[in-house]
Amino acid sequence: MVISNQKINNKKNLILINTLRTIFVILVALISCIPFLWIVMSAFKDRMDIMSPTLSLFFKPTLSNFKEAFGPSGNFSIYLRNSLVIGISNVILCLITGVPAAYSFSRYYILGAKHLYFYILTTRMCPGVAVALPLYIWFKNLNLLGTIPGVILAHTTFNLALVIYLMKSLFDAIPKEIDRAALVDGYSEWQVFTKVILPIARPAIASTAFLSFIFSWNEFLFAMILGGREARTLPSAFPGLVTALGTYWGQLCAVSAVVTIPVIIMAILLQRYLVQGLTLGAVKG
Amino acid sequence: MSDRYINDAQIGIGLRKAPWKGFKWLWPIIILLAIISLIPWLIMGSYSFRNINYIDPSAIGEYVGLDNYRKALHDSEFIDSLWLTVRIILVCLPIEFLVGFLVALCLASQMKLKKWTLPFIIIPMVISPIVVGLIGNLNLNPDFGLIGITLKNLGLVKGSILGNYKIAPYAIMALDIWQWTPFMILIFTAGLLSLPKAPFEAASVDGASSWQTLWNIKLPLLSPIFIIAVLLRFTDLFKIFDTILIMTGGGPGSTTENSNFFAYKINFKFWSLGYGSAVVMLLFIVSFLVCLIFVKMVTSKNEPST
Numbered sequence: 001m002v003i004s005n006q007k008i009n010n011k012k013n014l015i016l017i018n019t020l021r022t023i024f025v026i027l028v029a030l031i032s033c034i035p036f037l038w039i040v041m042s043a044f045k046d047r048m049d050i051m052s053p054t055l056s057l058f059f060k061p062t063l064s065n066f067k068e069a070f071g072p073s074g075n076f077s078i079y080l081r082n083s084l085v086i087g088i089s090n091v092i093l094c095l096i097t098g099v100p101a102a103y104s105f106s107r108y109y110i111l112g113a114k115h116l117y118f119y120i121l122t123t124r125m126c127p128g129v130a131v132a133l134p135l136y137i138w139f140k141n142l143n144l145l146g147t148i149p150g151v152i153l154a155h156t157t158f159n160l161a162l163v164i165y166l167m168k169s170l171f172d173a174i175p176k177e178i179d180r181a182a183l184v185d186g187y188s189e190w191q192v193f194t195k196v197i198l199p200i201a202r203p204a205i206a207s208t209a210f211l212s213f214i215f216s217w218n219e220f221l222f223a224m225i226l227g228g229r230e231a232r233t234l235p236s237a238f239p240g241l242v243t244a245l246g247t248y249w250g251q252l253c254a255v256s257a258v259v260t261i262p263v264i265i266m267a268i269l270l271q272r273y274l275v276q277g278l279t280l281g282a283v284k285g
Numbered sequence: 286m287s288d289r290y291i292n293d294a295q296i297g298i299g300l301r302k303a304p305w306k307g308f309k310w311l312w313p314i315i316i317l318l319a320i321i322s323l324i325p326w327l328i329m330g331s332y333s334f335r336n337i338n339y340i341d342p343s344a345i346g347e348y349v350g351l352d353n354y355r356k357a358l359h360d361s362e363f364i365d366s367l368w369l370t371v372r373i374i375l376v377c378l379p380i381e382f383l384v385g386f387l388v389a390l391c392l393a394s395q396m397k398l399k400k401w402t403l404p405f406i407i408i409p410m411v412i413s414p415i416v417v418g419l420i421g422n423l424n425l426n427p428d429f430g431l432i433g434i435t436l437k438n439l440g441l442v443k444g445s446i447l448g449n450y451k452i453a454p455y456a457i458m459a460l461d462i463w464q465w466t467p468f469m470i471l472i473f474t475a476g477l478l479s480l481p482k483a484p485f486e487a488a489s490v491d492g493a494s495s496w497q498t499l500w501n502i503k504l505p506l507l508s509p510i511f512i513i514a515v516l517l518r519f520t521d522l523f524k525i526f527d528t529i530l531i532m533t534g535g536g537p538g539s540t541t542e543n544s545n546f547f548a549y550k551i552n553f554k555f556w557s558l559g560y561g562s563a564v565v566m567l568l569f570i571v572s573f574l575v576c577l578i579f580v581k582m583v584t585s586k587n588e589p590s591t
Contacts, residue, residue: 093317121576157322238531282510283475
């Protein structure tokens, strides 16, 4: 009798703890997404509704902010195109150079590999201005300032490290016996890489590509300093809407929605790789 | 045995006698790193010893020795910006760590809850930091922002939040906590779920309390992940920029200028590139040393991963 009472008590405790946990987590989730949803909602409000001091959930939705920003009168369709061109070219450049490098880091004994590896790590970790300033000075000499190739090169400073770290941890997980077997079958080293290893790694390469695209798409500082007026991306166009005459809240919110919503969808689908990507392959998702 | 040796030699796996074998795969990134990193760094290094200012015609790029570095170490604005950076790290890192770990403990024990809430929780960390800055800016607006109005109605803050030099730095910190606690939640949850099962079964057989399991098994097993999380957050907290630019622009005065923003201001607002290069070099040395210490800690904890 006593024991069964205790059991019921334990069960009650467990339910109580689980409910408390659930409430806590849901609260955290709400805090995480409400400020963001506020921005998305504001994108569909006209100027009067955005500036209204009453926090009303009911308003007349309008697409005028999107039309102003992306229509013929606004420049944002050009910035959108720049963002896409820069993101995609950057991903291609990083994959072409980074994937073979990651393979060789995983398979070969390389003199000074640890130092090179550490060097790549520091390019990811030092403050943004410490990367942007040397590039600014160098690109000024090369006449690459304010050009799309300049921004593409600048974005490789962080995405190359991402590709190498992610792909190396993937190649490490593919047994070396596969390489050996293919070599015995008469494949050359290059054939082993392109015909045997790459097909196995294809899904991971795709995820890595999407993830590096997100990082390039979101990037602001390099695009602003090195891209100037001609190679402006969507994020680096934000400060242009905060003027001395006032802030174009509606357009800012509309652009925010366009910048963020594809990224959120991609990130949710890539959750597992997101963990690996953000920790440079150190934590498996 | 001899067969295997030949194969290893062909592919060069771990072969110390042929350390150049792997390099033929590496020349593309070596060239790329030279273009985007090594050469620009050498040029900037030389700038830091010269007097260069793009808007001052009297600065003709003459060699000034260590003057720029001396100036930086005596510049009270630079010291203040470093102090703000340290304060940001001291406030944000522990809060992000603790809240992140608490939520991760809840999520790891309830898979259904994790499945439905994690996609919402990660929103702040995946969206562009410039949008995060805008979210802070709009929501904290005292006239029409969600949080601004709420705080005003509660009587906690009078007038502008971002224009108040006492509160503005804390607004920056709060926004960073909002943005990056999800990162801690995400990687701690992944870490907790990847822990081996055997020690927990053994512990429950021995009748260990859940508190003992947490303290004696989970925490020690998670320590490599803790180190990585702290390292990554540390370096990112060191380089906050986007949110400061769009929220306060460093103001009011220079109260929300961290060291990264200060370096930006010297170089790209005042165009004093000689002095600015020295500031950037100093910042780089600091972050490099921190990086080195952490990497040493990580590699001593789990040798094979690096």
